[in-house]
Amino acid sequence: MNNPSFRNWQSVQEEVLRRIHARVWTPGNLIPNEADLALEFGCARTTVNRALRSLAESGLLDRRRKAGTRVAAQPVAKATLDITVIRIEIEDRGQKYGYQRIERGETVPPLAISGAMKTHATRPLLHVRALHMADDTPYAFEDRWINPEVVPKGLAESYETVSANEWLLKHAPYTHGEIAFSATSATSEEAGILCCNKNSALLTIDRLTWDGSSTVTKVRLLFEPGHQLRTNL
Amino acid sequence: MNNPSFRNWQSVQEEVLRRIHARVWTPGNLIPNEADLALEFGCARTTVNRALRSLAESGLLDRRRKAGTRVAAQPVAKATLDITVIRIEIEDRGQKYGYQRIERGETVPPLAISGAMKTHATRPLLHVRALHMADDTPYAFEDRWINPEVVPKGLAESYETVSANEWLLKHAPYTHGEIAFSATSATSEEAGILCCNKNSALLTIDRLTWDGSSTVTKVRLLFEPGHQLRTNL
């Protein structure tokens, strides 16, 4: 059984993938344990572990101590979207980035905002609205609320030339966050900003970031009609 | 410098995160190499490697041989969406799953479809359209094209009780795929199926999966108005 051709974890992984694909190991069924596979593949158990762990992370295997390793019955595809600064996103596509601040103010937010951000309902937050452009056409409308208690330095910024998107990523650390993707109909105001028809379907991203137990910022991004977020599986 | 309190890779990772967060190590700057950190933390280099590699995968560090490890200048947040069988998705939310096939036929697809799937323009494909329901209300409309050359067994299925979504995941292996998220306006037909107003903004997922160099299936999912895909950062 000793097969000396699997010398690194990538080749072990490929062989495991091949067997799953060829239905040698079928969904829901156990595969041999790490020690046996190491023996068969002629490598150290650590190497097998690395290969299998990686496949488990991507959702193709289900591993449990003592219970062993199974081929996932319902393979969970993980679509990973890279969320970067919008300027970089546009420049990476070879387009010219443009930015225009629309509004900046310290405002008491709607209850929906203060509720989500868990700030006092009567406390003003920094509110910045801006348009990101690609090759001089509207790309995304950013509507953002910033918690000045957590980011006091943010109050000193005008956000006229550097977007809040970019400034915050550089200056406001966060520990975790939530992100939601949805579709919304353009209001007439949003249509005016994005130069599209009212009620156009807009891909929408809502993000809420935290630093420990405090909310840093809440942002809604509305993309131009037709915009797609793509990734591979 | 020997600090015996970092005994496992998770605690090393936490300490590294702490230093980045506390601006001890700042974006764009080099951090010590693995050997030095291992010395400082009082653990093996392998352990440091594991911690740093994991942070690099999540986009917080930038590692290059010889050049060393830097804190990422533009931290790339990775939003990972789990794409599962729709039935499971609904049941996991504690709702009752319902399914209704709308149409099944072997049809020559529009050029947009055969073009994307790289099949012959005149060759019929299996076309299945169906509605997924949660607690008896429309949840998602699935419009799918299946390549019978790659999945011949799929022709024998009626998809009346088991959705193509679920049948394919179980019986048709794939090697890779593309996925795109967008927003579209409901046509009057789609509005009728999803029981919503015409031109409602619908979150849309287009998926194209491959087995080697052949296209397995192309599917468009239109979700009920207001539907959100959520994840953490």
Place this chain on the structure above:
DNA sequence: CAGTGGTCTAGACCACAGG
């Protein structure tokens, strides 16, 4: 060329959870 991360190894101990 030489410094860095990338990986492999053999062996060891441990944590968890199935039976």
Place this chain on the structure above:
DNA sequence: CTGTGGTCTAGACCACTGG
């Protein structure tokens, strides 16, 4: 209780790439 994966270690060699 015991089999399984999870991890750590010390040491080694390798691959890449910056200077």
